[in-house]
Amino acid sequence: MAITLTKPRKFRKRPVVIEAVQWFPGIEVEGVTEAVYRDGDMIFPASVRTLEGYHGVSSGDWIITGIKGERYPCKPDVFERTYELVL
Secondary structure, three states, X not given: OOOOOOOOOOOXXXXXXXXXXXXXXXXXXXXXXXXXXXEOOEEEOEEEEEOOEEEEEOOOOEEEEOOOOOEEXXXXXXXXXXXXXXX
């Protein structure tokens, strides 16, 4: 069902369960290439290919696998505020 809006409304993201692993140098994580990656003035020790192209990965970043199998990095502080462990 399509929603047409003429004024701003508030929406809540639907709850989905994702898979994630925290990356550190020397630890092999599927989809992460451990090699120097430059993005403008930023230098990262690794990168991950996302739907938008390659993104730098820093030590401690979470690598999230989305609902369609796509991967992307997430900073630890954002991850902690956004996700909770499913038991």
